[in-house]
Amino acid sequence: MKKTLFDKIWDSHVVESIPDGPDILYIDKHLIHEVTSPQAFNELKERDVPLFRSEQTVATADHNTPTENQHLPVKDLLSRKQLKELTQNCEENNITLYGLGHPYNGIVHVMAPELGITQPGMTIVCGDSHTSTHGAFGTIAFGIGTSQVAQVFASQCLLVEKPKKLRVNVNGKLKNGVLPKDVILYIISKLGTNSGTGYFCEYAGDVFENMSMEGRMTVCNMSIEMGARGGLIAPDDTTFDYVEGKEFAPKGEEFENLKAYWRTLKTEEGAEFDQEYSFDAEDIEPMITYGTNPGMGIKLSGSIPVEGTKSDAKALSYMGFQPGETLLEKPINYIFIGSCTNSRIEDFRTAAAYIKGKRKADNVNALIVPGSRQVAAQIQEEGLHTIFEEAGFTLRQPGCSACLAMNDDKIPAGEYCVSTSNRNFEGRQGQGSRTILASPLTAAATAIAGKLTDYTKILN
Numbered sequence: 001m002k003k004t005l006f007d008k009i010w011d012s013h014v015v016e017s018i019p020d021g022p023d024i025l026y027i028d029k030h031l032i033h034e035v036t037s038p039q040a041f042n043e044l045k046e047r048d049v050p051l052f053r054s055e056q057t058v059a060t061a062d063h064n065t066p067t068e069n070q071h072l073p074v075k076d077l078l079s080r081k082q083l084k085e086l087t088q089n090c091e092e093n094n095i096t097l098y099g100l101g102h103p104y105n106g107i108v109h110v111m112a113p114e115l116g117i118t119q120p121g122m123t124i125v126c127g128d129s130h131t132s133t134h135g136a137f138g139t140i141a142f143g144i145g146t147s148q149v150a151q152v153f154a155s156q157c158l159l160v161e162k163p164k165k166l167r168v169n170v171n172g173k174l175k176n177g178v179l180p181k182d183v184i185l186y187i188i189s190k191l192g193t194n195s196g197t198g199y200f201c202e203y204a205g206d207v208f209e210n211m212s213m214e215g216r217m218t219v220c221n222m223s224i225e226m227g228a229r230g231g232l233i234a235p236d237d238t239t240f241d242y243v244e245g246k247e248f249a250p251k252g253e254e255f256e257n258l259k260a261y262w263r264t265l266k267t268e269e270g271a272e273f274d275q276e277y278s279f280d281a282e283d284i285e286p287m288i289t290y291g292t293n294p295g296m297g298i299k300l301s302g303s304i305p306v307e308g309t310k311s312d313a314k315a316l317s318y319m320g321f322q323p324g325e326t327l328l329e330k331p332i333n334y335i336f337i338g339s340c341t342n343s344r345i346e347d348f349r350t351a352a353a354y355i356k357g358k359r360k361a362d363n364v365n366a367l368i369v370p371g372s373r374q375v376a377a378q379i380q381e382e383g384l385h386t387i388f389e390e391a392g393f394t395l396r397q398p399g400c401s402a403c404l405a406m407n408d409d410k411i412p413a414g415e416y417c418v419s420t421s422n423r424n425f426e427g428r429q430g431q432g433s434r435t436i437l438a439s440p441l442t443a444a445a446t447a448i449a450g451k452l453t454d455y456t457k458i459l460n
């Protein structure tokens with residue numbers, strides 16, 4: 001039988017198959033953060049089981065970290081306790097931790113790829129749903145629950161059913177001003193938030209082939225928002241060029257040998273998928289969401305669907321929108337460019353290119369939060385900070401920040417925030433906050449105009 005990219009990686013990691021049951025899957029890399037690791041460490045302690053392979057585990061602090069004064073002790077007591085616990089657990093178990101203040105610190109799905117920890121062909125897990133991000137490198141990467149975190153600690157393996165296979169093809173040429181974020185918001189708006197349930201999704205077609213690694217990460221990041229366990233893209237020269245030379249990437253001959261193997265990680269012609277969808281790049285426009293799940297998306301210049309279910313009505317009432325309403329020209333007081341979806345250097349370059357020489361509207365609070373210390377350093381190196389500062393944007397230190405408001409970066413109740421993150425659930429960015437998901441370009445243009453605006457008209 002012809003194999004898909006997913007089959008190839010999966011099959012090469014199966015330690016044992018239980019007849020008519022799950023597989024025991026070997027895990028190459030286990031990433032951990034402060035939120036979902038404490039109970040798993042406790043479980044190890046309670047059961048007196050040692051951590052099996054600490055060198056395959058990497059830790060960072062990201063969710064509870066403040067984005068100001070990171071050199072000072074963390075003010076919030078609960079956050080401080082959580083970060084301390086992570087530090088202690090890592091020390092006791094010999095795990096490398098890139099904690100707050102470390103030059104490699106950052107959101108787990110931003111720092112691991114940029115350090116070369118994420119490599120094609122790997123299996124990667126983390127107690128975090130957006131682990132799907134790493135699939136951009138041609139890996140099987142997915143989020144796991146806390147008891148599974150303990151399982152991986154103890155055995156470097158996971159007992160898991162092989163998911164079904166889904167392929168989403170997008171071919172053609174994207175219009176000017178349409179970004180990877182628009183592509184994935186478009187796909188989810190067409191397929192819905194349950195379309196991926198039970199599947200692992202391969203993204204194929206020239207749109208993804210022509211995308212940068214940053215763009216591919218944005219797309220794979222949101223696979224979970226259509227319900228898929230994860231998403232992945234076949235590795236190619238773009239992938240290899242990105243990985244080469246990264247701190248923990250293999251070097252020299254080892255890299256060349258691996259590269260030859262990575263080149264074989266492609267879906268074979270004629271391999272079968274359980275489900276397949278195809279879209280035309282030309283149909284995709286800049287996208288925004290209008291509701292309280294990432295599938296409730298429309299084109300920026302479009303209008304909110306008139307026909308809807310009860311939950312649509314509830315979502316619209318939460319958002320303060322009407323069926324049939326167009327959101328162009330809607331005044332917006334907050335924008336957030338950050339999160340593991342869109343906080344990589346390319347995202348800030350795109351935003352800065354648009355913002356340069358302009359100033360944010362007076363009504364807008366514009367928050368820029370890099371995904372990692374390395375991205376933050378690069379922003380300085382490239383002088384993007386000056387562009388942001390001159391335009392009146394606030395540039396902070398790295399972390400998850402207003403993506404889920406586990407720190408002080410909250411959007412006030414009732415306020416709209418055009419946000420580059422991945423979830424627009426009720427209260428996600430602070431109690432009563434109203435999130436409109438969009439690309440960094442849409443967020444930047446909104447900040448300048450003080451309202452949602454069709455920036456494609458002024459792009460050259």
Ligand SMILES: CC(C)[C@H](C(=O)O)[C@@H](O)C(=O)O
Binds near residue numbers: 035063127128129130
């Ligand atoms: C805190 C963590 C468990 C959670 C996740 O798994 O996704 C968070 O990262 C999120 O984005 O909601």
Ligand code: SF4
Binds near residue numbers: 130400
């Ligand atoms: S940035 Fe947001 S989505 Fe990503 S890991 Fe952090 S909280 Fe989750």
